[in-house]
Amino acid sequence: MEYKINCIGILTSGGDAPGMNAAIRSVTRAAIFNGIRVKAIYRGFRGLITGEIKEFQTQNVSNIIQQGGTILKTARCTEFKDAEGRKMAFETMKNEGIDALIVIGGDGTFTGARIFAQEFNVPIIGIPGTIDNDLFGTDSTLGYDTALNTIMEAVDKIRDTASSHERLFFIEVMGRDAGFLALNSAMASGAEAAIIPELETKVDQLDELIKNGFRKSKNSSIVLVAESEITGGANGLAERMKREYPEYDVRVTILGHIQRGGSPTAYDRILASRFGVAAIDALLDEQRSIMIGIVNNKIVHVPFTKAIKDDKPLDEKLVGVLHMLSI
């Protein structure tokens, strides 16, 4: 394949995340700065199949760095899972003169991108955008820091009512099958504990919690629970409490999609700006099928295969830290 890239396509796919717009801005401007045209693809891979595409100039990405969500819209596209759908997407790329793609999303996005890149020899660079922070090879994904802050603010408010009524609250947060949001938001909000899928097969976290004793002098408790079938979620745990420890006055709050919205934090905007520029640099450097990541504040390149297949390790020592600080 000819390596000269004259025009890129950019799309966002999967669950939206704060910072995606900042990344769209950064990719667009870095590309145009380098003499590359930019075509915005709407609704993720679906837009590539249906041809929902518009050329972007620098002004198209003005005034979006502070906006949550994604101006390109997003979708989880089942058609792209079929070879026929991907063939149509490649036809669109040819017709539009798009030489390479920058895709912003998570696990599912990079899984589709990897197959597409392999089938049609298309240069693709990924930017990790998901509040879950569950991609291997990067310390942080776009949206994770903002979501942590959103959760922290919500927990601060719940704490007021929890302590007034002397209740135990199970607060369920997102994360799919990863416990990063639960563990670190528990730390940030001074919660008593986090119940996370990574530990569920090793210990009975609810039993541990009761055994360790909510501190006697405390009249209320906050426990962050990662959504997932493995933990049983906040409702599952509350049911169990009712059966096994009826002396506790338990309430459940499921934070839901509020965690995905809002203006990105400074950290996410800076990360998005760096990721976008790094993605264009990587393309110009003839890198293919990699995700841009950040490790110890340095930009890294992670092959799609590693980013999606390897389980991102969660520092289990932090559970001990949380416990120590909740005495």
Ligand code: F6P
């Ligand atoms: O991957 C991001 C995420 O918000 C997960 O944390 C959550 O499990 C899922 O998406 C929710 O998806 P939907 O918006 O389709 O309900």
